[in-house]
Amino acid sequence: MLSFKRLMSGLLVVACIVASLAIAGCGVGQAGGGAPLTVKVLDVGQGDAIFIRTPEQTVLIDTGDIPARDKLLAHLRNQGISALDKVIITHPHADHLGGMPGLLETFTVKQIFDSGQTTTSGLYRQYLGAVQKKNIPFKVVTAGELIDLGGGVTLKVLAPGKPFITGSDSDLNNNSIVTQLVFGGFSMLLAADAEQPAEDRMLKKYSSGLNSTILKSGHHGSRTSSSMPFLRAVNPEVAIISAGVNNEYHHPHPATLKKYADRKIKVYRTDTDGTVTITSDGKSYQISKEK
Template sequence: MLKIKEKFLIYSIIILVIASLTLVVFLYAYCPPEQLKVNFLDVGQGDSILIKTPYGQNILIDGGDGKKILQELPKFMPFYDRTIDLMILTHPHDDHVGGLVKVLQRYKVKKILYTGVVHTSPMYLEWLAAVRRKNIPLVIIDRPQTIALGADLRLEILYPLESLLNKEVENLNNSSIVTKLIYKENKFLFMGDAEGEIENDLAPSPFQDPSTSASLQHLPLVRGGLDLSADVLKAGHHGSDTSNSEKFLEAVKPKYAIIQVGADNDFGHPSLRVLKRFERVGVEIFRNDLNGWVQVISDGYNIKINKEK
């Protein structure tokens, strides 16, 4: 009887070991290593980007106009995950801030970055009131800086170059927070609605010396301006011809461009001239109006792109 029990115990241990090894192999084969997922949500004529970092952080850049954001987020966040670690409002136009009002109603938001530029639209004021009511920490972006998100992941804030807090800006598009996400060797550049004026500030002519700008000195510089090189470019201002200049594209040298734009919009976005410009420099284009949501997955060295359609 004892021998039978001993054999049973031995066999049980062997089976447990084999099962454990099988599980390890399965997890290694089917659960990819640390990945960065950048999801360009299909929110119609507006911007909204959900970044899921390898360290478990959720970063939301803009929220569209509010009509679709609550349908899009659950596609990339499980039902039990209701936390946005960092919310970034690039600028307070309704097609960027509207959805963030909805997000504040349904999700816990830990911290918010914005410029504090003056704007009096009801949507923006509603968002500000909700943020203050919930006592969410508001960080004013008033200069270029770097946010470390992990040992090999960082978010560089490239613009604004100076404080816009309580300032009136004639063209709110040019108050956009511009960011660059760097994961190991892969880079993503998010332009918000920044137009040519800002592109020129970030990528000045080769005859200008970027090192003379104290606000930029801690960021990587190359001849002619900041190191704007990126694998993936979120096209400025929905692919408008007021943005995405040829000189700017030469500085960025993107492999892929994502255009956040709604179907049959009233603004003629994206511009045919911009599309031809991208094609001329060999950039592969993805558009929310044609492709639905677009997901860019990076292991830090290689990029894979999924799309809804």
């Protein structure tokens, strides 16, 4: 009888442990199979599209180029997405804005953030027309603002500052929305297409505040981005480059890759690694690749 009681007591303890683990692993809305934060740098060819899931919100930063539109929509469907809480368009170049018309036709978008830069392209006019037609809340952001993504996750807007940077063919790039994703002790600097003039401005304004665990490389790893002073300030453990296979711009540039190597920064690339996924609990992080 005593042995039977001990056996039943032991089985009850095991059952309680299993039940507790099951409950802990089934957090509603949590990202990446239980991870509070998931960031996916999507493989959309020569363009940028970054999907963020927090315990409370789903967010997309940029939408890739027009040829990758179907691929972007498939990525989101595979994540079980029917609505996005926020979409951020860092600047109106086609390789960041191209998927927006298809996105607005397919998914509910609750709010849009924009750099406030304009172009005369048909794609840009189509984007604005769709936003107005659907009456989606639209906000222009500038450096110093904070975007709350819920669950303790925030986006600090580091650029663009006012007045806009002018005087070159890269003005749209240099006035991109650059953000720093922060969750506890984990941070990721999302550099959009910022080139050295934008990096220099951020260095003057933020200095050590740029320090981040991971860097999403500026301008697809081009030679005009990731200046050495900027890399020293960000001091990332990992750099993730979004670029297309055999792209016509030859991104990422060997000089940029050498800078990363010199600083012992681990590099992931969507052209060779496919979609790169980062999960974090605010203390540690994990990275996986998906071709």
